[in-house]
Amino acid sequence: MERRKHLYDTSDYPKEHPLHSNTNKKVLGKMKDECAGTPIAESVCLRLKMHSISKADEKKYQKSEGCKKERCQETNNA
Secondary structure, three states: OOOOHHHEEOOOOOOOOOOOOOOOOOOOOOEEOOOOOOOEEEEEEEEOOEEEEEEOOOOEEEEEOOOOHHHHHHHHHO
């Protein structure tokens, strides 16, 4: 990733992380690490922009675009 740093937005990484850079912050077309450098322990990807990720630090991240919040929470809790 170091060699292709120009392709990524690493602005969410901790400031002390060696790959942290504000150069590509919020630039369209740059890939972003949604976990900010934290390793992923488990993931479920149902379709584009609908996924659930369990990080190695035991935090859970869910993203569901295109459906109402109440319906997505109801589905995620089932």
